[in-house]
Every structure is written in structure tokens, then in C-alpha cells.
Amino acid sequence: MKVFISTHPFFETSPVPKKLLEDNGIEYRLNSRGRKLTSAELAEDIRDAVVLVAGTENITEEVFKNAPNLKLISRVGVGLDGVDFELCRKYGVQVAYTPEAPTTAVAELCVGMMLDLARKITESDKLMRKGGWARHMGLLLHSRTVGIFGMGRIGKSLAHMLSGFNVKILAHDINPDIIFGRNERITYTDKETVLRNSDIVSINLPLKKDTRNFITAKEFSMMQKHAFLINTARGGIVNEDDLYDALKNGVIAGSAADVFVDEPYKGKLLELENMIFTCHMGAATTASRTDMEVESVQEAVRFLTGQKLKNEVFSNE
Known part of the structure; x- marks a missing residue:
């Protein structure tokens, strides 16, 4: 063999x-x-x-x-x-x-999660299955500020896809592609600025020593209360316990994740209504x-x- x-x-x-x-x-x-x-x-x-x-x-x-x-x-x-x-x-x-x-597929899932969180699609689906009928008031993705951590292949593809929504993109990357940023009208900046000013934050980083627990309670405290966090990269980049606390206590409005530290995921985040899950299906x-x-x-x-x-x-x- x-x-x-x-x-x-x-x-x-x-x-x-x-x-x-x-x-x-x-x-x-x-x-x-x-x-x-x-x-x-x-x-x-x-x-x-x-x-x-x-x-x-x-x-x-x-x-x-x-x-x-x-x-x-x-x-x-x-x-x-x-x-x-x-x-x-x-x-x-x-x-x-x-x-x-996997680049295009993962980037498209990121966009889908953004729309789901902003327009409360999954929330509406769950309510209707229980016999309810209520129009959830959502947010426009159009003209929002999106923060992207990691501007590799997937981050760049995501930024390009979002151009049609006329979003403002703040990006943080250790090796910024200045020419790409100029062409796509991306503002490269520091981690704190991305967190404080973004309506939606997307994690598109590899999991390495310096990115493990990249987002913890400290970072959540910098984000806006109406903000959403999306992780289609790797479990372990976002501290799951701190994410649970941030969502439960209204520190941020919602989150979507495709990846988890332990998979299949069976943790306490499943208790929360403001969390959307997919099963490591980005690609x-x-x-x-x-x-x-x-x-x-x-x-x-x-x-x-x-x-x-x-x-x-x-x-x-």
C-alpha cells in the first residue's frame, strides 16, 4: 500500500x-x-x-x-x-x-454567515418551525464596516466579494499586501482599531502559536455591542469560554463559527440563540x-x- x-x-x-x-x-x-x-x-x-x-x-x-x-x-x-x-x-x-x-468556498461561507447574522435568517427559521411569525428587524450589510484578521488567499477573496456591498474594510495582517489593499480600498491598521470600529469581524488566520487565543475577553471588550464575530478559520483562535460569556452577557450581539477546538462540537455555546453553527464545512x-x-x-x-x-x-x- x-x-x-x-x-x-x-x-x-x-x-x-x-x-x-x-x-x-x-x-x-x-x-x-x-x-x-x-x-x-x-x-x-x-x-x-x-x-x-x-x-x-x-x-x-x-x-x-x-x-x-x-x-x-x-x-x-x-x-x-x-x-x-x-x-x-x-x-x-x-x-x-x-x-x-478551498479559497472561494470558505470566503462565500463567511459572506453567508454575515448575511445570516445581519438579517436573522436562522433565527426566523427556528421561530417559524415553532409556529411563530415575527419579522425580525435586522441590519443592512451594505455600507457597514467589516474587519478582517488575516489577508491571505481567503481574506483577499472575502474582501473582493464584499466590494459589491460597498462596505468599508479594515484589515490587520503581519505582511500586508499594500497593492491589493490599494486596489480594493482596504485600510490596513492595528488589531485594536479593527476591533473597536468594525460592525462585523471575520477571522481568517491560520492557527499558530501567536494566533491561539487571538480573541479573548480583552478583545471582546473592545468590540461594539451590536458587532458580530465570524470564525471560519480554526478552533482555538477564538477563546470559546470567553465567546460564551461575551454572547451571554451582551458584550457583542452575535457570532457564527464553522470551526471549534474539539470537533464534533458539543459545548455550551450550543445553549445560545445568538450563535450560528456549521460543522467545519467551509470548503x-x-x-x-x-x-x-x-x-x-x-x-x-x-x-x-x-x-x-x-x-x-x-x-x-
């Missing part, structure tokens, strides 16, 4: 990645558990794989120890917080990912999922046929 595909589901949106493997005579095995694997399960299932086509699993040293033939981790998606690059260097494992494939469109699977398998094929990787990555810093 050359390739172990740990992420689930796989091959469901398109036959192309399967055909790529089979046309190149590459043996593969799928995740047979029908869900996201724990680290222990991944360590048990990976066995003699040379390439791991991975999802968001946490790839621990136990995994590396149980996979003596492993030489490449090809990540389906863009987040690399589950990959320990020190361990990869220690065990001689290369890493690749699919940086472009879950047919087109994006197909692109991610194809690109991750293409990297596996390149590696196993002696070609240069297209999207190798050396660090998650």
Missing part, C-alpha cells in the same frame, strides 16, 4: 482523483471508519503507507513511529496546524497542501472538494513518480 487516505469522505464528488491513482498504478487504502480519525486511530491505520493524504487529523509522533515508510503528507486543504514540522524534519517527511482549492462545495482531492492526489502521484512537488510547504509559522 503506497497511499493511505485518512480524510473522509473521499472520491464522493468526482471520480478524477481515483482515476489518477489507478492510471498510475498506485495502490491506496481509504479511511474505513467513516469519520475523522483520532491520532491513535491514524497511527493504527497508516501502517506501511509512503504517502498520507491527510485531512485535519493531528499527526503525532506516534503516527510517525508507526509509519516507517512515510515520506510525504499531502494535506487536503490549507490548514497545517495538525502537522508538526519538527517531527516531519526528524522523520524525513515532506509536506504539501492545496492552498487555492464543502462539490467544486472545492473535488479540487482539493485532485490536487492532493496529484502531489502524491508526483512524489511517487519522481517528479517535483508543486505545493510543498516547509513550515506553518
